[in-house]
Amino acid sequence: MRSHQGKCGYLRLDGYPSNGLEQASDSGIDKAFLKDQFPELIDLSDSHHASRSQQGDLLTLIELPQFQAPQHAGLTGMDPRVKNQLEALQLHPDRHLHFGRDPELPNKDTLEFKKLESFSLSLNASVWDPPSLNTLWFELVNGAYGDVYRAKALMNLPDGRSMFFNWIVSQESSQFLPLEEISAPNGRPASLSELIVQGKHLDGLRIQSTIDLCLLNDAVLEMHQMPLRDRQKEAIPST
Amino acid sequence: MNHAIISCLLANLPAAEAVLNDIDRQGIDTITCLGDLVGYGPQPNEVVELIRKRGIATCQGCWDEDIIDGLNACECSYPSQLAERRGHLAHQWTDDQLTDENKSFLASLPTSLRRDRLLFVHGSPNSQHEYLLPNMDAFAALERVETAGADILFCGHTHQPYVRELRDGSIRVRLQNADHDCDQGEELTLPMRKIVNAGSVGEPRHGSTNATYVIHNDATDEVEIKEVAYDVGRTCQAIVEAGLPKVFAWRLSHGFEFAEQAEDASHVCER
Amino acid sequence: MIERWALVSGLRGDLETYDLIQRDLKKTRGVTALFVLGDLVGPERNCDALLDRLKNPHRGDLKPDCIYGWWEEQLLAERGFRGERKADALRLSQGEDAVSALLNTVNPSHLKWLASLQFGFIELDCALIHGSSSDVGDNLTSETSPLILLDRLTRLNVNRLFTARSTKQFHLELTGGGINSQVKDLNGKREQQQEVPKRSVIGIGAGLNYTLYDVGSDKTHFLTAGRQTKTKGMGFI
Numbered sequence: 001m002r003s004h005q006g007k008c009g010y011l012r013l014d015g016y017p018s019n020g021l022e023q024a025s026d027s028g029i030d031k032a033f034l035k036d037q038f039p040e041l042i043d044l045s046d047s048h049h050a051s052r053s054q055q056g057d058l059l060t061l062i063e064l065p066q067f068q069a070p071q072h073a074g075l076t077g078m079d080p081r082v083k084n085q086l087e088a089l090q091l092h093p094d095r096h097l098h099f100g101r102d103p104e105l106p107n108k109d110t111l112e113f114k115k116l117e118s119f120s121l122s123l124n125a126s127v128w129d130p131p132s133l134n135t136l137w138f139e140l141v142n143g144a145y146g147d148v149y150r151a152k153a154l155m156n157l158p159d160g161r162s163m164f165f166n167w168i169v170s171q172e173s174s175q176f177l178p179l180e181e182i183s184a185p186n187g188r189p190a191s192l193s194e195l196i197v198q199g200k201h202l203d204g205l206r207i208q209s210t211i212d213l214c215l216l217n218d219a220v221l222e223m224h225q226m227p228l229r230d231r232q233k234e235a236i237p238s239t
Numbered sequence: 240m241n242h243a244i245i246s247c248l249l250a251n252l253p254a255a256e257a258v259l260n261d262i263d264r265q266g267i268d269t270i271t272c273l274g275d276l277v278g279y280g281p282q283p284n285e286v287v288e289l290i291r292k293r294g295i296a297t298c299q300g301c302w303d304e305d306i307i308d309g310l311n312a313c314e315c316s317y318p319s320q321l322a323e324r325r326g327h328l329a330h331q332w333t334d335d336q337l338t339d340e341n342k343s344f345l346a347s348l349p350t351s352l353r354r355d356r357l358l359f360v361h362g363s364p365n366s367q368h369e370y371l372l373p374n375m376d377a378f379a380a381l382e383r384v385e386t387a388g389a390d391i392l393f394c395g396h397t398h399q400p401y402v403r404e405l406r407d408g409s410i411r412v413r414l415q416n417a418d419h420d421c422d423q424g425e426e427l428t429l430p431m432r433k434i435v436n437a438g439s440v441g442e443p444r445h446g447s448t449n450a451t452y453v454i455h456n457d458a459t460d461e462v463e464i465k466e467v468a469y470d471v472g473r474t475c476q477a478i479v480e481a482g483l484p485k486v487f488a489w490r491l492s493h494g495f496e497f498a499e500q501a502e503d504a505s506h507v508c509e510r
Numbered sequence: 511m512i513e514r515w516a517l518v519s520g521l522r523g524d525l526e527t528y529d530l531i532q533r534d535l536k537k538t539r540g541v542t543a544l545f546v547l548g549d550l551v552g553p554e555r556n557c558d559a560l561l562d563r564l565k566n567p568h569r570g571d572l573k574p575d576c577i578y579g580w581w582e583e584q585l586l587a588e589r590g591f592r593g594e595r596k597a598d599a600l601r602l603s604q605g606e607d608a609v610s611a612l613l614n615t616v617n618p619s620h621l622k623w624l625a626s627l628q629f630g631f632i633e634l635d636c637a638l639i640h641g642s643s644s645d646v647g648d649n650l651t652s653e654t655s656p657l658i659l660l661d662r663l664t665r666l667n668v669n670r671l672f673t674a675r676s677t678k679q680f681h682l683e684l685t686g687g688g689i690n691s692q693v694k695d696l697n698g699k700r701e702q703q704q705e706v707p708k709r710s711v712i713g714i715g716a717g718l719n720y721t722l723y724d725v726g727s728d729k730t731h732f733l734t735a736g737r738q739t740k741t742k743g744m745g746f747i
Contacts, residue, residue: 131499144486210321378664386657
């Protein structure tokens with residue numbers, strides 16, 4: 001996407017469940033992160049933009065969660081249900097790549113499993129105590145709340161930054177990437193904030209109750225934001 | 240003669256029993272405890288009663304003090320909101336569990352114990368809440384021992400056992416005062432002193448689940464650090480049965496501390 | 511350009527002495543700051559006029575930056591500004607009469623301002639405290655063990671500690687030395703040599719005896735107010 005000269009578009013399909021395997025709900029984390037990195041990104045799930053899918057120079061990335069590799073390589077291996085879905089959206093893919101099979105995609109972002117649970121939590125308008133977030137994430141990916149295979153989140157910090165957290169069991173460490181956009185220090189942020197976890201024996205209640213201990217209340221958030229507002233005022237030159 | 244020093248039992252009965260059994264097996268009669276009999280762990284009454292029954296000389300730890308004086312006893316901040324909330328929860332639970340008799344025992348504990356030139360404290364001679372870390376400024380470390388009038392200072396609180404010998408020290412000074420200009424200066428030779436940290440029985444922080452304690456030989460002044468394996472699973476089961484946060488059991492069973500150490504470990508209370 | 515600090519303490523309500531010092535400083539080159547390191551109040555005389563002058567400097571006064579000292583601590587404790595603590599140290603050392611006298615020398619209207627004073631200042635790599643960071647009553651003198659002086663400097667991680675509690679004027683410099691530290695733990699043994707840093711503790715005096723400190727050249731001048739006129743034209747003035 002970075003090297004493409006024209007516009008980019010993005011669409012995430014829901015995918016289809018399989019025996020004992022639960023698809024994680026799409027909480028919009030990937031879309032929000034990509035939109036932050038590429039502000040001109042066209043959201044093809046929005047019907048207003050559907051017609052733009054016909055633009056000649058548009059590079060469209062379509063994500064499809066799938067539990068097994070397709071039986072055949074290339075476009076012929078596409079699930080017919082998916083093909084129909086895309087045709088209805090007037091999308092005709094030029095390529096069909098699958099993680100773990102096609103060398104163009106990183107192999108380490110692949111998991112194979114027989115049973116999978118999913119837990120997701122909306123954290124919109126929540127702001128974390130940063131050291132508590134470090135502790136929670138450490139405990140989460142190291143198995144304190146169940147075996148976690150995959151975890152992804154967008155989290156808000158008191159200085160206005162939003163962080164993209166990404167972890168997969170096959171990788172050595174987590175990815176922590178700051179988003180470009182920073183929220184103004186005026187109360188709770190409006191940016192998307194979500195947590196998605198996939199794994200086994202997940203204890204959602206305990207994850208949630210631990211998160212509750214980590215989030216800042218209004219008074220503490222104000223304590224963080226007041227000096228930031230003062231610094232902003234000082235930085236504005238007087239006329 | 241050998242004597243054993245234990246510290247930071249943190250209401251962990253299986254660990255405390257294993258350590259005392261290990262000490263008994265070696266025929267050591269004299270045991271000193273550096274406090275924190277309770278804290279986070281699931282068996283505060285049992286551990287206090289074990290120490291009382293054995294008549295082990297004990298000084299008061301920071302947790303023991305906080306149970307008696309209340310949480311506002313110390314203004315020190317936790318390293319995170321999560322650690323603070325967990326700490327407060329554990330404090331409240333421990334306070335609710337402890338019998339009045341055991342609380343009276345904790346209240347009766349002295350802040351330090353002395354035997355000849357050996358001094359026993361929980362944190363430092365200044366405070367139960369001051370950490371004496373192995374990498375703290377060497378002169379500051381020496382000051383702690385020397386000002387307390389001891390040759391060897393035994394401490395706990397950090398949960399990481401070590402033996403630190405401070406030797407061959409000197410300080411050169413030069414003085415100017417109102418009556419005259421600078422003098423030539425003089426050199427003060429510093430005595431050799433030791434700080435011995437006994438680690439922790441109930442909540443180790445050295446990367447393993449084993450309990451630690453130390454043995455001091457009062458003839459040679461040699462100190463040995465001992466590690467003792469114990470049935471961590473029993474403690475974890477007790478944590479869960481007591482209704483304490485399950486994450487405490489997870490952390491203990493993986494060799495992690497219940498709560499992270501404060502960043503400013505050199506901080507001393509302003510009480 | 512010379513930058514000089516004037517350091518004063520132990521006025522204990524003596525407006526005349528403070529006025530004398532201000533007049534001295536007017537005649538001295540390069541004085542950019544005046545620090546009053548506590549003991550603004552005391553039991554000997556009414557302190558209100560001095561406190562008014564410190565809070566509301568006269569035109570031409572060098573504006574004082576004040577911290578609280580041992581006497582303020584006793585007063586504020588007795589007046590309920592220190593939780594449950596009272597003026598126990600004063601009571602023990604000088605008796606109930608001294609406590610009563612102290613209470614009578616300061617109008618309660620000044621208490622809020624006194625309670626707002628800080629424990630000390632850190633300026634550049636200097637700490638300015640009445641006693642030390644260990645305690646407001648920490649009595650550091652030139653006779654204090656260098657090990658203790660070094661500890662007080664290390665606690666604040668500063669190169670200069672200005673202290674007033676002893677009322678003495680002295681500049682004690684740590685010029686060298688070292689120590690060997692060997693640590694044994696479950697991972698093995700390691701050894702380290704640590705040098706004594708070049709640091710100083712400076713007692714600034716009290717009352718008429720005050721101190722000027724040249725920031726750039728690290729020179730200390732011990733003065734007595736009112737004697738300036740005698741040495742005018744000589745020395746550093």
